[in-house]
Amino acid sequence: MKQVIARLWRIIRGPMQWRLLWLAHAKFMVGVTGVVRDGQGRVLLLRHRLRPEGRQWGLPTGYAIKGEEFGATVAREVREETGLDVKAGRLVHLKSGYRLRVEVAYEAQFLGGDLAIDSFEILEARWFTPEELPDGMQESRRLLIRGETPN
Template sequence: MRQVSVGRRLLARVWRMLSGRVQWRVARIRHRTFLVYAAGIVRDEEGRILLLRHRLWPPYRAWGLPGGYVNAGERLEDGVAREVREETGLQVRVAGPPVWLASGFRFRVEAYYEAELVGGRLDLDPGEILDGRWYAVDGLPQEMSPRLRDLLIALPAPGGSRQGR
């Protein structure tokens, strides 16, 4: 059994005396911060997926899902709905768990959700978005992340069957 040093015992005692708020602030200083990106997989009545050509993304992977960084204190699902609305003018409802989580990036964690279209009309934010189109899974644009392409192809189609080429 490994001995715990006097210093570690003292540190543990001090830690327990701190309030949860102070503990949280110390932990934030000690650990690197991650950005959390959340995106919505929005489908039309034909099952096609909305993809956006993003102004700020490199041309070789400019097409992607509506999404963005989640604000501090914001639920991931609410972040998806907000980002979809800001980028497209569409209103969505996010119900259910993420369909995919990705980590391993230097300072970023990603969460992808199915997002049900419930209202609005497509009105793209020209500051961020160059184009927006509905794509069938077998006709996705070449200028997108291979990882995202693989995810979209692997998702069950509306109604439950697997999509594919």
């Protein structure tokens, strides 16, 4: 039976193979986070309007658009939410196992720009030293900032 399946697979080639693979496998949203640092080692944190009270502070985060490179997602999300320009660097976190989501996080370097927050999503944007992070942050984000791996 395996030989028959292998022979059929070789016959259908190309787009039909991709379509069958797409139908047979799980689909995920990819949440991409940026650990954005400035030249002084401070990290950019955002107070998100749509998060629960008491847990509003966090890193710039958003979902990748179909076909978008994840480093580009970091740059796009930071620009949309803050008006700042950043460049994604090293991948620092990749986690799957959620029902329909994969999490990705990159270190990112602040390049410049003037702070202009998107007031629909963001209440406040500020630079913090890793030693003086605000209350109301997820522990997994604190670990990313400290360079440790979240569970």
